[in-house]
Amino acid sequence: MFKTVEYIKGKVRLIDQTKLPLEEVYITCDTYKDVARAIKVMQVRGAPAIGVTAAMGIALGVGGITVKNYNKFYEKFSKICDHLSSTRPTAVNLFWAIERIKSIANKNKNKPVEFIKKAIEKEALKIWKEDILINKAMGMYGQKLIKDGDNVLTHCNAGALATAGEYGTALGVVKVAHEKGKRIKVYVDETRPFLQGARLTAWELLKEGIPVMLITDNMAGYLMGKGKIDKIIVGADRIAANGDTANKIGTYSLSILAKEHGIPFYIAAPLSTIDVKIQEGSKIPIEERNPQEVTHLNGKRIAPDGVEVSNPAFDVTPHKYISAIITEKGIITPPFAERIRKLKNST
Numbered sequence: 449m450f451k452t453v454e455y456i457k458g459k460v461r462l463i464d465q466t467k468l469p470l471e472e473v474y475i476t477c478d479t480y481k482d483v484a485r486a487i488k489v490m491q492v493r494g495a496p497a498i499g500v501t502a503a504m505g506i507a508l509g510v511g512g513i514t515v516k517n518y519n520k521f522y523e524k525f526s527k528i529c530d531h532l533s534s535t536r537p538t539a540v541n542l543f544w545a546i547e548r549i550k551s552i553a554n555k556n557k558n559k560p561v562e563f564i565k566k567a568i569e570k571e572a573l574k575i576w577k578e579d580i581l582i583n584k585a586m587g588m589y590g591q592k593l594i595k596d597g598d599n600v601l602t603h604c605n606a607g608a609l610a611t612a613g614e615y616g617t618a619l620g621v622v623k624v625a626h627e628k629g630k631r632i633k634v635y636v637d638e639t640r641p642f643l644q645g646a647r648l649t650a651w652e653l654l655k656e657g658i659p660v661m662l663i664t665d666n667m668a669g670y671l672m673g674k675g676k677i678d679k680i681i682v683g684a685d686r687i688a689a690n691g692d693t694a695n696k697i698g699t700y701s702l703s704i705l706a707k708e709h710g711i712p713f714y715i716a717a718p719l720s721t722i723d724v725k726i727q728e729g730s731k732i733p734i735e736e737r738n739p740q741e742v743t744h745l746n747g748k749r750i751a752p753d754g755v756e757v758s759n760p761a762f763d764v765t766p767h768k769y770i771s772a773i774i775t776e777k778g779i780i781t782p783p784f785a786e787r788i789r790k791l792k793n794s795t
Contacts, residue, residue, distance in 0.1 A: 450655075452613040453492060453501050455573060458511050460504045464491045465609055469651035480509030480528050487535040487542075490642065494610020495685045495721055496579050496617065499541030502532045503572040506549050510565045521561045525553055537733045538694055538762050540686040540723045545575055579612035582718045582776040583620045590621030590681070590716055590774040594630055598678040601635040601668060604696035605648035606683025606716065617683040617716040619652060621774060626658050633659040635677060639696060640665055641741045641759065665698055672709040680706050681774075684717035691767030691784025692729025693717075697760055703769035715765075716774040724792055729764035737761050 450472065454461045460477040466489065467473045475491060477483045483505030486492050492501050509528035515521050529546050536542055552571045556564045594600065600622060607619030615623055625632055634653055639645035646662055653660040663671065671677050680702055686694045693699075693715050706713040726732055739757035743749055751757075773780040773788075777795060780787045 450608070450613070452497055452609055452611065453504065453576070455504045455507065455569075455576065458508060460486075460501065460508055462486055462492050462501065463609070465493060465648060466491050468609075468647050477505070477508065479512070480505045480532065483508060484532050484535050487532070493644070494605060494683070495539040495541040496583070496611040496718060497609070498536055498539045499545035499720065500572075500576050500579050500612045502535075502542050503545040503549055503575045505532050506546065507565075507569040507572040510568055513561070513565070516561050518557050518561060518564075521564070522553065522557075536735060538685045538735045541718075541720050544720045548575065576612045579718070580614050583611050583615040583617060584624070585776040586617060586716055586718065586774055587615050587620035587624030589776070589779055590714070591625035591628055591630070593712070593714060593772070593774070593779070594621065594625040594632060594679065596630045597632075598630070599633045599635060599676055601637070601671070601677045601680045601702070602649060603637045603645060603680075603682045603699055603702055604639045605644040605652070606681075607649060607652040609648050609652060610683060616652075617718070617774075618681040618714075619649065621681055621714075621716050622653075622658065623656060626656065633661060635661050635663055635668075635671060637663060637665050637668060637698065637702075639698065644696065668702055669705045672705055672711060677709075677711055679712050679714065681714045681716055684715050684721050685762055686726070686732050687715070687717060687722040687773065687788075688726045688729050688732060689722070689724045689785060689788060690728050691770055691773065691780075691782070691788060692732070693765045693767070693770060693773075694729065694732045694734065694762045695765065697763050700763040700765045700769075703765040707769050712771040713765075713769060714772050714774055715770055719775050719777060719792065719795060722775075722788055722792060724788070729766060732762075732764055734763075735761040 464473045607616035636645045743751040
């Protein structure tokens with residue numbers, strides 16, 4: 449089984465997702481700036497994986513701080529955190545993980561700097577381990593929504609590659625259902641422009657021996673109309689307090705199609721993806737990415753030189769189109785605002 453991200457001897461090791469599926473290549477990040485770049489260029493991607501990797505990047509970065517004075521240490525530590533937080537603005541797990549590491553530094557400010565550095569490293573590894581357990585728990589809850597013989601549509605990649613490893617969020621639900629002996633077929637949107645579905649999700653499912661059918665993004669409505677899709681499950685990069693969900697661009701369109709065809713539309717995401725500070729989806733920051741992701745394919749231009757390009761990485765699905773949100777603590781059904789508040793307050 450491949451490892452999405454690991455912390456080995458003070459270095460961060462990642463599977464390079466930009467090389468998949470043609471090559472299974474691993475890279476080693478020697479500095480926190482290497483980690484930040486890997487997140488920025490999407491060598492590692494997916495909200496939970498970004499959070500885990502950022503925590504490890506901080507642990508790597510503070511390992512190189514040599515000062516003994518706490519205030520001077522915290523100044524350098526803050527610069528590392530700020531550098532990593534600037535990489536991907538939409539994925540809330542990034543900021544959640546950084547704040548969690550910051551709390552370790554603050555809680556131990558009266559301890560020697562070397563103790564704090566080791567505590568940060570320990571916390572980063574704890575976040576990594578927790579993510580794997582969280583995703584399996586999410587899968588256990590979510591698989592109850594999947595029937596034997598279901599055809600499930602997913603978008604982008606919300607599998608092991610989008611998390612610390614092993615299960616994933618949306619694909620974690622599928623994998624656990626498969627482990628339970630349910631016969632499932634997964635329809636995978638290619639997910640333009642970065643093709644995470646075609647390159648990553650199809651690769652993961654083939655590795656797991658789960659039947660998979662790759663489709664272009666604009667086939668989804670056709671298949672729903674033909675009765676080929678029973679459920680839709682996707683991940684999330686940020687969920688607002690009312691249940692509005694930011695996910696890979698194209699998710700919003702799928703939710704409308706699902707509503708029209710009476711197909712359940714599920715979000716699978718850890719509770720750390722729910723940002724209760726943001727009341728509704730219009731307040732979620734949406735990352736605008738490099739136009740070359742649209743104008744080029746495998747480094748070759750496919751669009752006219754000089755054409756204007758819009759390339760938002762995410763869109764927001766209003767909560768009214770979402771049937772349920774699957775978390776590691778259970779399944780949240782409407783009314784989302786009230787039930788999200790209760791679940792978040794209970795943890």
